[in-house]
Amino acid sequence: MNYLFLASLLVIFLAILWLPACSVAIWLKGLRVPKPFSGLRVIWPAQLVIAVGLIFLCDFMGLHNPAGYSLAIAVGTSIVGACALWRWQRPAL
Secondary structure: OOHHHHHHHHHHHHHHHHHHHHHHHHHHHHOOOOOOOOOHHHHHHHHHHHHHHHHHHHHHHOOOOHHHHHHHHHHHHHHHHHHHHHHHHOOOO
């Protein structure tokens, strides 16, 4: 395959995976939470490890349509990561 195509797929995958958590951190910065981006150092690697692990698990199980389950895992992991960052860094109510 073309390396440019693979690199663009990787960038799209990481954007889907990490942008929701980054947008939550930016939103928390607007709410004047001290150090809202500090949680991203934990959330981003955890999201990447969990998503890649689940994709390899689905591939090992022999599921069909790898693009579909890869996209579903990336979206699900990004939503869970954004919710985890919000619960961890949210302002006291």
